[in-house]
Amino acid sequence: DQQVKQNSPSLSVQEGRISILNCDYTNSMFDYFLWYKKYPAEGPTFLISISSIKDKNEDGRFTVFLNKSAKHLSLHIVPSQPGDSAVYFCAGSHTGANSKLTFGKGITLSVRP
Amino acid sequence: DVKVTQSSRYLVKRTGEKVFLECVQDMDHENMFWYRQDPGLGLRLIYFSYDVKMKEKGDIPEGYSVSREKKERFSLILESASTNQTSMYLCASSLEGRGGGELFFGEGSRLTVL
Numbered sequence: 001d002q003q004v005k006q007n008s009p010s011l012s013v014q015e016g017r018i019s020i021l022n023c024d025y026t027n028s029m030f031d032y033f034l035w036y037k038k039y040p041a042e043g044p045t046f047l048i049s050i051s052s053i054k055d056k057n058e059d060g061r062f063t064v065f066l067n068k069s070a071k072h073l074s075l076h077i078v079p080s081q082p083g084d085s086a087v088y089f090c091a092g093s094h095t096g097a098n099s100k101l102t103f104g105k106g107i108t109l110s111v112r113p
Numbered sequence: 114d115v116k117v118t119q120s121s122r123y124l125v126k127r128t129g130e131k132v133f134l135e136c137v138q139d140m141d142h143e144n145m146f147w148y149r150q151d152p153g154l155g156l157r158l159i160y161f162s163y164d165v166k167m168k169e170k171g172d173i174p175e176g177y178s179v180s181r182e183k184k185e186r187f188s189l190i191l192e193s194a195s196t197n198q199t200s201m202y203l204c205a206s207s208l209e210g211r212g213g214g215e216l217f218f219g220e221g222s223r224l225t226v227l
Contacts, residue, residue, distance in 0.1 A: 009153070034215060036218075041122075041220075042221065043117070043218030043219050044156070044203070046215050091156075100146075100161060103148075105155035106155050
C-alpha cells in the first residue's frame with residue numbers, strides 16, 4: 001500500500017524555467033509534508049515542509065503547495081538551476097507518529113544548462 | 114549543525130556474513146531510523162527507535178535487527194547477509210515530539226553483498 005506516490009519518475013527542464021514536482025498521498029491522517037533532496041552518494045537533505053493548516057509555504061526559489069481535498073502537493077522551483085539536478089523525495093507524517101515519515105519513490109530532476 | 118555519522122561509506126561482504134552498520138548522532142536526538150534506498154523503490158523504513166533500548170519494526174524488517182544501547186548510537190545488523198540486501202543504507206535522527214518529523218540523514222552506507 002503506497003501511501004505517498006510520486007508517479008513521474010523523472011523530469012527534465014531548461015535552466016531558468018520552472019520545475020514542478022508532484023506528489024499524491026492516500027493517508028488522510030497525514031498532517032505534515034516534507035520534501036527532501038538527494039544527490040548521488042549523499043544522504044537526503046531537508047528542503048521545505050508544509051503543515052496541513054496551510055496551503056502554501058515559500059522559501060526562496062522553492063514553494064510547496066498543498067491541496068488537501070485532492071490529497072496532492074507540489075514543489076515549485078523557480079528559476080531552476082543546474083545545481084538543482086537531484087532526486088526529490090516527498091514525505092508525509094502525522095502528529096503522534098513521532099517523526100516517522102513515509103516517503104515516495106522519488107523524482108529525478110535534470111536541469112539542462 | 115546536526116551531524117549523523119555512518120561508520121562505513123562502502124562495504125563489500127559475502128553471502129552469509131554478519132554485517133554491522135553503525136550510526137552516531139551528536140544532537141541528543143531521541144529518535145533514530147534506518148532506511149534503505151533502492152532505485153525505483155524510494156526510501157523504505159527498516160527499523161526505528163524512540164529511546165534507548167527501544168526498537169520498532171518499520172516496513173521491511175525481515176533479515177535485519179537493530180541495537181540501541183546508547184542514545185547517540187543506533188546499529189543495524191544483518192545476521193546473514195544475502196544478495197538482495199545489496200543497497201544504500203541511510204541512518205537518520207530527529208527530535209522527540211517534533212510533529213513535523215524533520216529527519217537528519219547521514220551520508221549513507223553502500224553495501225554490496227556478493
